[in-house]
Amino acid sequence: MAADLDIDKEPPTIVIRPSHGWASLNLHDLWRYRELIGFLAWRDIQVRYKQTALGIAWAVIQPAFTMIIFSIFFGRLAGIPSDGLPYPIFAYCALLPWQLFSQAVTESSNSLVANQNLITKVYFPRLVIPLSTIATGMVDFVIAFGMLIGMMGYYRIVPSQAVLMLPVFVLLAVAAALAVGLWLSALNVQYRDVRYTIPFLTQVWLFATPIAYPSSLVPEEWRLLYGINPMVGIVEGFRWALLGVGKAPGALLFVSTAVTMLLLGSGLSYFRRMERTFADLV
Amino acid sequence: MGEIAIRVENLGKRYRIGTSVARYNTLRESLSDDVRGLFRRGRRRTMEDGDGEPEDMIWALKNVSFDVKHGEVMGIIGRNGAGKSTLLKILSRITEPTEGRVEIQGLVGSLLEVGTGFHGELTGRENIYLNGAILGMKKATIDCKFDEIVAFAEIEKFIDTPIKHYSSGMYLRLAFAVAAHLEPEVLLVDEVLAVGDAGFQKRCLGKMEDVAKEGRTVLFVSHNLAAVRHLCTVAVMLSAGKVQYWGHVNEAVAHYEAQIITGSTGQGPLSVLYETKGDFTKTEFAITRLEMLDEEGRAKPSVATWDYVCFRIHYHAQHSVSEASAELSLASLEGISLLRCSTQPDSNVRMGIQPGHGIVDCVFPQWPFAAGRYLINAALALPMKAYLCRLEEPAILEVRARDVFSSGQMMPEASRSLLAIPHRWKI
Numbered sequence: 001m002a003a004d005l006d007i008d009k010e011p012p013t014i015v016i017r018p019s020h021g022w023a024s025l026n027l028h029d030l031w032r033y034r035e036l037i038g039f040l041a042w043r044d045i046q047v048r049y050k051q052t053a054l055g056i057a058w059a060v061i062q063p064a065f066t067m068i069i070f071s072i073f074f075g076r077l078a079g080i081p082s083d084g085l086p087y088p089i090f091a092y093c094a095l096l097p098w099q100l101f102s103q104a105v106t107e108s109s110n111s112l113v114a115n116q117n118l119i120t121k122v123y124f125p126r127l128v129i130p131l132s133t134i135a136t137g138m139v140d141f142v143i144a145f146g147m148l149i150g151m152m153g154y155y156r157i158v159p160s161q162a163v164l165m166l167p168v169f170v171l172l173a174v175a176a177a178l179a180v181g182l183w184l185s186a187l188n189v190q191y192r193d194v195r196y197t198i199p200f201l202t203q204v205w206l207f208a209t210p211i212a213y214p215s216s217l218v219p220e221e222w223r224l225l226y227g228i229n230p231m232v233g234i235v236e237g238f239r240w241a242l243l244g245v246g247k248a249p250g251a252l253l254f255v256s257t258a259v260t261m262l263l264l265g266s267g268l269s270y271f272r273r274m275e276r277t278f279a280d281l282v
Numbered sequence: 283m284g285e286i287a288i289r290v291e292n293l294g295k296r297y298r299i300g301t302s303v304a305r306y307n308t309l310r311e312s313l314s315d316d317v318r319g320l321f322r323r324g325r326r327r328t329m330e331d332g333d334g335e336p337e338d339m340i341w342a343l344k345n346v347s348f349d350v351k352h353g354e355v356m357g358i359i360g361r362n363g364a365g366k367s368t369l370l371k372i373l374s375r376i377t378e379p380t381e382g383r384v385e386i387q388g389l390v391g392s393l394l395e396v397g398t399g400f401h402g403e404l405t406g407r408e409n410i411y412l413n414g415a416i417l418g419m420k421k422a423t424i425d426c427k428f429d430e431i432v433a434f435a436e437i438e439k440f441i442d443t444p445i446k447h448y449s450s451g452m453y454l455r456l457a458f459a460v461a462a463h464l465e466p467e468v469l470l471v472d473e474v475l476a477v478g479d480a481g482f483q484k485r486c487l488g489k490m491e492d493v494a495k496e497g498r499t500v501l502f503v504s505h506n507l508a509a510v511r512h513l514c515t516v517a518v519m520l521s522a523g524k525v526q527y528w529g530h531v532n533e534a535v536a537h538y539e540a541q542i543i544t545g546s547t548g549q550g551p552l553s554v555l556y557e558t559k560g561d562f563t564k565t566e567f568a569i570t571r572l573e574m575l576d577e578e579g580r581a582k583p584s585v586a587t588w589d590y591v592c593f594r595i596h597y598h599a600q601h602s603v604s605e606a607s608a609e610l611s612l613a614s615l616e617g618i619s620l621l622r623c624s625t626q627p628d629s630n631v632r633m634g635i636q637p638g639h640g641i642v643d644c645v646f647p648q649w650p651f652a653a654g655r656y657l658i659n660a661a662l663a664l665p666m667k668a669y670l671c672r673l674e675e676p677a678i679l680e681v682r683a684r685d686v687f688s689s690g691q692m693m694p695e696a697s698r699s700l701l702a703i704p705h706r707w708k709i
Contacts, residue, residue, distance in 0.1 A: 016375060016384040039415040043401060043408075050403045121398045122416055123375040123390075276378040279371070280297070 019276060026272075030125045040115075040132035044107075045139055059140035060147050063099050067092040074212045083214045083245045089151050093242055094211040094235045096144055097173040101231060102202045104137040104174070108181030109198055112189050116282040126275045127268075130181045134174060141170075152242070162241045169237040176230040176260045182267035186274040189282050209235055214245075215252075227255035230263070286387070287468055287499040288350040288373070293382035295343045295368050340559075342368040343523045346382070350516075353497040357510035357531055359538050360520035361552075362678055366503045369520070370394065370472050373501065388467030388499070391418060395472070397457030402446035406437055406456055409445055413460045427463045435459035454482060462489045468499045487513065505655060505678065507535050553581035555658060556677040562598045567671040570639070571596035572660050586682040587652055587694055587702045592645045595660045597671070603635040607665040608642040613657045613676065620656070620700065626665035635662065650703060653683035654696025 049055045067088055074080045075087030082090035108130040112119065115129050152159070188194040209231040210218070218226050226232055233256025239245040343365045350356050358366050371377045373384060374392035399416040400409050410431055414424040424431075432438055435455040437448075445453060471490070490513055494500055504510050510517060510531065517534035519527040519541075527537040556572040574582040575592040585591045593610055607626035613619050623644055625631040633642065657676035663669045683693040686702050694702035 012389070014375070014384075014386040014390060016372060016379065016386070018379055018381060033418075035421050036415045039412050043404065043412055046408065047401060047403045118399050118416060120376065121394045122418075123392065124416070124418070279377040 033124050037132045041135035044136045059143040063095045080213045100141045101177045104134045104177035105180045107133040109184035112185045166241045173234045179263035179267045182271045186271045227252040230256040230260040286349050287352045289385045291383045293346040296380040348528045355494045355500040355514045357514035357517035358503045364520040365523040390468045391464045391466030392470040393461050406441045431459045470501045472503045552583035566600045568598050586684040588686045589649045591649050595642050599635045606635045607663045609661040610644045611659045652694035652696045652702045
């Protein structure tokens, strides 16, 4: 209680009435519940690897195996170029943001339905739920990132100053995942069809993103159109920042960022608009 | 800060009847509806209306207005479906009203169930933090109160055991302990006290009393009239979504009891324990109504221990089933199964289902349960295979007391003994 009072000196007055049209974001309320984001993420991490023999090692095993498969089939057998880098690290470096994105999208899309016991019984800003799934994904990302550092040591790749830009790309990946996750999670409350489209969606999206192949394979004149997939700019950014491949992705990155922001803005307002009906529909 | 803690003005909430039947739409349905909508001219549809017609809508609450003063403990009473839970859900901001306005002064804590968000894989310690955060407590607050919570729940030894290994009693104690240490200025409580054994209920009531004495505002929804009378000074009695009475608790309880005796409610007869209206064309099988009848087949508004009672299950089916079974079950409010009767396999009575409306009766010549509240459920099933349909939520069955053993002082009551079975003493 004492802690509560520090923040809310005056007892707030809550007004409840039907809302119409587009709702505001109400960031103040979200800030009050910031600890809950952490607790829910922590719960998901705790629970996810309970009763597994390998535990949190799965965070590394998944991208590592994908990397091995890609190296064998695309790198060796198909002979896909890798911008002069060893194929395994070329693929793994791109798989990192991709795993963060695809996992966050998958988890957050189903998050509202999975937490319906909370939604129908307690009030809190519903944005807390998809946000916490993204926080969960970040933990896996950090662990898998550790392996990348090991691989860079093995291949003796020293990043240039470009590495300072890396947090920007991580942030963009998170923003893109949140944007797509917000849209899908809110849609999933009403239309459970969403759940069945997600495996398909992530599969297609994986190949629409330059992970197994370099974006230089895409003809120059199509490059900007290609950038409409926000993951293109982000993955290219990762390779550039960490491995020093190619040049700074300027125009491409601009398009990807713009698309991400557009998706995020529309996702947030759609989510807030649908939020009021979640408890009745879920 | 004014004198009023909660001001409710003309509150209304409208639901679509269909929502309970067709739980969620698929994209295909919605798209085809939209296409159909193109051809219907001059019909505007808004978000709130969904794609329903006005006839599909019911008002769960309508024109509800009342005030709660600071430090007041108000009870909310009324029959199943009178709108109590909907009111509490709106006040806790879980769902939005369709019309009207509520103003609440101060931090609100709501307890619509105990143990919301508890996770079986996590330990008692972890669940205290998780549950506390979900209820809106800060981590620092939980740190402060941690030892107190553990002591209140009496689970010191098992604090680091995953709660899936807890007994149901331990689970409840822990859940209530966290909730009891939530200290908002305005506390909204739903029937949480309906769970647990008598001793536990007593402790919960004691804790509630403390909260009330500390001058906090409490809104308490309950079927337990004794508890309401004991804890509250004022009460609102709801009937069919409207405020029937608002004032002194004794008056409100008297109104409620009068309603139960005369059956004069706007909600249909008391003999009907469960009823769902709406469109059954989309569901394959549905229980549409569960009612009580007496020996002459007339509606029976209440059941007492050792009464003759017939439970009539009305159902609706889309297609026929040659080998079906009907089931009636009774559970305690904690969900412990007490009785399960079925045509198959228990009684080995053959039953088929024809398309359309049908009924099946389950007769008890001498109802054996003692006075108290129970959860009753009815179902259709493929015997030993799968349920075809059940009640969406078990209905509450209130059994009245009767002095079946002619004691003159004590009538069989569920808190002492669930069953009242004919027996003799020889001395």
